[in-house]
């Protein structure tokens with residue numbers, strides 16, 4: 001994608017130490033680039049196989065300076081009541097936090113320094129704590145985050161779910177304006193708002209009845225914050241293999257938190273699979289013994 | 293002690309305990325080709341990490357992580373490797389493999405919240421009940 005590529009930036013800012021001995025076999029990569037385009041071209045040459053999966057850079061840039069720029073404007077008090085809206089006051093810090101560019105503790109301290117009373121930052125700190133919680137479980141379970149932690153509570157058995165994702169889903173060509181837009185945003189930018197991740201995951205698992213593992217693999221390919229701890233365990237939370245009940249939503253909920261951005265222009269308007277009350281959708285999606 | 297700092301994708305900052313104590317030491321990062329294929333990385337993820345690395349005084353290497361770290365250790369004349377702890381199984385496996393031939397110091401991350409080892413992690417609510425007492429003492 002061309003958008004967001006800065007021109008003429010000097011990307012090299014730090015100099016590593018020189019080896020003392022001749023370094024036979026060390027496969028060093030280049031550190032000097034005069035522009036982001038040059039970096040993109042170099043990485044395409046060096047990493048042809050990843051470049052076959054997708055060859056563009058995200059408009060979201062890496063680096064400490066970028067992380068600080070994202071940290072500076074955070075508004076933890078506003079976050080508490082706007083975070084569920086796609087245009088809400090979320091921070092975009094996840095790629096930097098995931099790779100330890102900034103410490104979770106530092107983000108918390110900055111958040112607390114922005115509010116009159118710690119209580120006003122508590123919703124934000126709870127979300128940071130989710131990351132800590134998932135990582136603790138990852139420490140206990142390791143590769144076990146790829147297995148169903150518990151049976152599905154949907155009335156369906158794991159074997160009722162398909163192994164792989166339909167190609168139209170990944171390509172964003174299903175005809176559902178919302179889901180297609182999310183799939184394309186994921187591929188283009190490597191970022192999705194939390195609520196969009198929840199809707200996409202619920203659609204994949206409960207409407208399309210595809211195993212959450214297939215969806216989790218798709219997300220991990222693209223997300224700049226992709227992390228088997230937060231990703232897989234959130235998918236399991238949606239699927240109900242690590243929660244008491246499945247997460248699902250209806251069109252009204254999506255329309256509200258997207259401020260109607262998709263429903264108005266959706267080709268499937270009038271025939272939306274998400275239309276209906278929670279009770280109706282529950283009956284449609286799950287086998288009857290499951291509680292709503 | 294003459295350490296080589298191994299910077300991996302879970303901890304890309306110099307102030308982290310593992311690196312902060314050895315700021316003068318040579319530091320390397322390795323893009324592991326096998327990992328990139330197994331985890332099906334897209335170019336934008338590689339580029340994001342690359343841009344983070346360009347702001348750090350670190351040599352960027354590629355290849356087999358264990359082999360590249362061994363070669364770097366020889367080239368820089370280092371007698372041990374220091375790195376950051378992480379729950380990531382791949383990185384833990386690399387650390388075990390390195391320990392077959394050298395000393396490896398693994399520094400814990402700054403804890404987000406210090407909890408009893410027996411903390412109940414069965415659901416977030418149980419964890420939060422305890423974490424909250426530490427994070428928001430009354």
Ligand SMILES: Cc1cc2nc3c(=O)[nH]c(=O)nc-3n(C[C@H](O)[C@H](O)[C@H](O)COP(=O)(O)OP(=O)(O)OC[C@H]3O[C@@H](n4cnc5c(N)ncnc54)[C@H](O)[C@@H]3O)c2cc1C
Pocket residue numbers: 083089090091092093094095097098127128130131134192193194195197198201219223225226227228230231232234235238
């Ligand atoms: C299906 C699914 C997959 C997900 N995959 C990932 C993933 O691979 N990596 C990842 O970091 N997060 C993941 N999340 C959690 C969450 O969606 C993202 O952390 C969040 O959307 C990142 O955007 P932000 O930085 O603007 O978040 P903000 O709302 O501004 O939150 C600040 C920080 O808190 C942490 N955080 C917030 N919410 C959560 C959460 N529910 N779980 C864990 N940490 C949280 C993140 O580090 C985030 O940067 C996933 C959620 C779902 C439902």
